[in-house]
Structure formats: structure tokens, C-alpha cells
């Protein structure tokens with residue numbers, strides 16, 4: 293009914309008063325800061341712990357002469373294969389470098405049943421979607437003459453171990 | 456044109472429920488409720504523990520009264536849910552409901568589809584059978600392949616989305632207790648809550664999204680409870696699902712064996728296109744293409760306009776839908792045959808066919824040809840809309856072809872077989 297009431301003038305507080313805009317800015321910043329801290333803490337909580345994997349598992353095998361050249365032994369429930377050749381010993385991981393299925397050994401090489409990748413005995417990808425070669429694992433010899441495999445330590449392809 | 460005509464029409468009251476999208480939405484809602492209900496009951500017996508999960512599912516199937524029926528019901532409801540959300544998305548696209556004001560509904564549907572697929576994926580791992588275990592191993596490694604590329608480009612681990620996602624979902628590189636704990640938590644609570652919220656929000660969008668300008672202001676009793684009229688439909692859905700679960704029981708697969716994967720191991724049908732793509736290249740098929748497809752679908756309301764396509768005249772085989780359907784089925788089959796041919800040979804010989812196959816087989820060629828075709832359709836008809844219709848049709852048709860291909864032509868060691876009987880002997 294009153295004409296001045298029907299059209300209220302909107303006052304923009306940020307423009308009028310420096311104190312208000314300052315307060316708004318600081319409270320926004322404080323809010324952002326506290327929420328991002330909480331968010332970061334939650335994110336860190338959700339991400340996995342890494343400590344468990346750091347320790348390397350060592351697998352002790354028999355003496356070198358138990359594996360004459362030409363033998364192919366499955367270790368670690370089929371996740372590692374030990375091969376003995378004229379050049380020496382080497383161990384290849386049996387996890388497919390495509391998407392992580394466990395390879396099945398053939399007479400020569402390994403085949404992945406998941407998408408049909410084929411690796412030769414040295415672990416190079418010959419066929420199928422896998423691109424990278426299988427990793428070679430570090431072999432060693434205990435003082436008592438037994439071989440061991442360090443299951444989590446990779447070595448360069450082509451480093452044969454001579455006992 | 457069609458849209459404008461619909462918009463100028465006065466709002467018909469029945470349309471709120473008789474509209475295809477709303478009806479389908481109702482079915483989705485009912486299926487969600489049925490799968491939640493059966494899931495809650497199954498949860499009474501399920502133990503999320505690596506050593507006990509399989510045995511507890513065995514108990515449900517073999518010992519608990521009606522357990523087998525309930526598990527099958529859960530399975531069928533979830534599968535129908537996936538079919539319905541895909542149908543909803545296709546309907547929205549082809550009927551052009553996703554444009555303008557419909558875009559929120561369209562995007563909600565895309566999010567629903569992603570959430571439903573994630574729920575299905577996490578649920579797949581819970582029984583700890585072969586398919587679930589290896590599917591999870593492969594899923595973790597697909598994210599891994601994306602993460603590796605970003606790492607080699609020099610991004611730190613904290614700014615590596617696939618790596619973070621892998622940590623968040625799978626918890627560890629080794630699939631085991633921790634993964635099962637997260638997956639069951641996601642499957643039981645987190646994803647269903649998001650799904651419920653999104654479904655509720657989606658129900659609020661229905662009138663607008665079907666290009667009806669406004670909901671009538673006067674509420675008659677019948678329109679206040681529009682769902683009430685659908686109770687016969689509810690009974691029908693429930694009855695047919697029960698019949699399905701009774702007739703086609705979900706069998707319990709063999710227990711997960713972390714040493715030997717099944718040969719061959721096939722993903723559930725809705726992941727088969729991805730499985731086929733991944734078997735060509737894990738990075739392109741598992742990460743890049745799915746992300747590009749999602750971006751394309753998300754942007755669809757912006758990029759395709761309401762402009763009416765120019766008549767294509769007599770070249771009807773180029774019509775955006777039928778032409779693309781025929782083309783993409785043929786091209787997909789031809790490409791799959793070529794790449795299987797390459798995979799079956801160990802070394803390159805001078806054979807001309809092999810040379811062609813080598814040239815055609817890579818995955819980018821496959822996706823590129825689909826893109827070029829759609830661009831050509833859009834260009835010839837001088838309508839962006841036709842181009843995007845072609846691309847969308849391509850997407851749908853190729854998915855169906857790949858599902859068929861994985862089911863009937865991929866045998867042990869993922870080798871091509873002409874027919875399934877080939878690998879049995």
C-alpha cells in the first residue's frame with residue numbers, strides 16, 4: 293500500500309562497508325581452510341597404507357645342482373618360475389604385464405588365459421595385448437649353498453645367476 | 456519442430472505417467488527397491504571375509520530356505536536395472552529429451568548408469584568366486600595402466616586420479632581382505648545411498664524433462680498419487696522377476712583360485728564390451744575410450760542442436776540411424792575378425808591379407824573409423840544432430856556386437872572360435 297515499501301532498496305553490503313567485506317572475506321577463507329583440512333584428512337584416511345609391502349619376501353630353494361639346465365620350476369603358488377639354462381639361473385615373475393592374471397606355463401614360454409598374451413621363456417611379450425616383458429627377480433645364494441629368490445626385487449632382463 | 460509442437464500443446468495430465476520416460480523411470484525405481492530389499496535379506500547371512508565369503512554364499516544357496524530364490528531375485532533385479540537404465544538413456548537420446556531443460560535429467564541418468572554399474576561391479580566380487588576375483592584383479596590393473604602413463608608423464612602420486620581411485624577402491628595392490636572390506640561397504644551402503652538420493656532427485660525432474668512445460672497447478676486426487684495407478688505394473692514386475700528367478704536360477708560359480716584363472720574367463724554381459732576392448736589395449740580400451748565416451752554423453756545436450764536435418768533424399772542407406780546401424784555392425788564384425796586374424800598369427804609373413812589386417816587391427820583405427828563415419832553423416836546431412844545420432848547409434852550397436860562376440864566367439868586363451876562348440880572338444 294505504501295509505495296516506498298513495495299520497492300525496497302537492496303543495499304549491497306560488500307560495497308558499502310569495508311568492515312563487512314573484510315569480515316566476509318576472512319570468514320570465507322577460514323571456512324575454506326578448515327573444510328579443506330578436513331577433506332584432506334579424510335582423503336588421507338581413505339588411501340591405503342603402504343608400509344606392508346616394503347618388506348621383501350625371500351624364498352629359499354634347493355642347491356643349484358638340483359636344477360640341471362633345462363628345468364622349469366613353479367614357485368610361490370605359481371607366481372614365479374625358476375628357469376635353469378646353460379647360461380645360468382633366472383627367475384621370472386608369472387604375473388601378466390597386461391592386466392595381472394597369473395600365467396600358465398607351456399612347454400616353452402607362458403600363456404595368459406585372460407586375453408591370450410604369450411611370453412617366451414625369457415619373458416618377452418610375443419603375442420597378444422601385453423607389451424612389457426615379464427620382470428626378472430633377483431636370485432642369490434646363501435652361505436650354505438642354497439639358492440634364494442627375492443620375490444619383490446626386480447633385476448634387469450638378462451642378468452643370469454651363476455652358482 | 457517436433458519438440459516445439461510438443462511444447463505448445465496444453466499439458467495433458469495423463470502424460471506424466473504414460474510417457475515412456477516416466478514409465479521406465481518407475482520400473483527403475485521398483486527394480487531398485489526390489490534389489491535393495493533382497494540385498495538387505497541376503498546381508499543377514501553374508502560374511503565379508505576372504506575365508507568365509509564363499510562359504511556363506513554357499514550357505515545362502517544350499518542351506519537357507521528360499522535363499523537360492525532370493526539370490527536369483529537379487530541377480531535378476533540388478534540385471535534388469537542395468538537394461539532399463541541403458542534403455543532410458545537411449546530413449547532420452549533418440550527422443551531428444553536430453554536437450555535444453557532435459558539436460559539435467561539426462562545427466563542424472565548418466566550418473567545413475569555409472570553408479571549402477573559400480574554397484575554391479577562391487578557386487579560381483581562379494582561371493583569371492585572366480586569371475587569376481589579375476590574381474591577385480593583386472594579392474595585394479597586397468598586403473599594401474601592409466602596411472603602408469605600419468606606417472607611417466609611426470610605427475611606426482613598425489614595428483615594422479617587413476618592411482619588415487621585405485622587406492623580408494625581396491626586399497627592395495629593385492630586383492631584380498633582389504634578390498635573385500637571396501638567393496639562390501641560400497642555395495643551395501645555407500646553406492647545404494649547415492650543411488651537412492653539420485654533416484655529421488657530424478658523423480659523431481661520427470662515432467663520438465665519430457666518437454667512438458669509445467670506441472671498443472673491444480674492437483675486432482677489422481678495426479679497427486681500418480682504412482683498409485685501403477686500398482687498393477689508393480690505387481691507385474693515383481694511377478695515376472697520371481698518367475699525369472701525361479702526358472703533361471705543364478706548358479707554359484709567355483710570358488711576363487713588366485714593361482715589359476717578360469718579359461719576363458721568372461722565378464723558379466725554388461726562388462727563384455729570393455730573386456731573385449733581391453734583385450735586389444737588396456738590403456739586405450741580400458742581408460743581412454745570409456746572416459747571419452749562418458750565426456751561425449753555428458754556434453755551431448757550442448758553439442759547437439761535442435762536444428763532439423765536436411766532431407767537426405769534418395770540416399771536412404773545414409774540415414775543417420777539405419778545407415779549407421781548397418782554400417783557399425785558390419786564394421787565392428789570386420790574389425791574384430793581382422794584383429795583376431797592378426798592375433799592368431801605369430802609372425803608377420805608377406806601375405807597380403809595379413810598386411811591389411813595388421814593395418815586395420817589397432818584399436819584407434821576402430822574408434823577412428825566410427826568417428827569419421829559419424830562426422831561424414833553429419834556433414835552430408837549438414838546437421839550436427841544427425842552426426843551425433845550416428846555416433847550414439849555406433850556406440851550402442853558396437854557394444855551389442857562385442858557382447859555377442861565375446862559370448863560366442865571367444866574361447867579358451869581368448870582365441871577366436873567360429874562357434875562355441877569349437878572349444879568344447
Ligand code: FES
Pocket residue numbers: 388389390391392393404405406407408409420421422
Ligand atoms: S591379463 Fe594377461 S593378457 Fe590380459
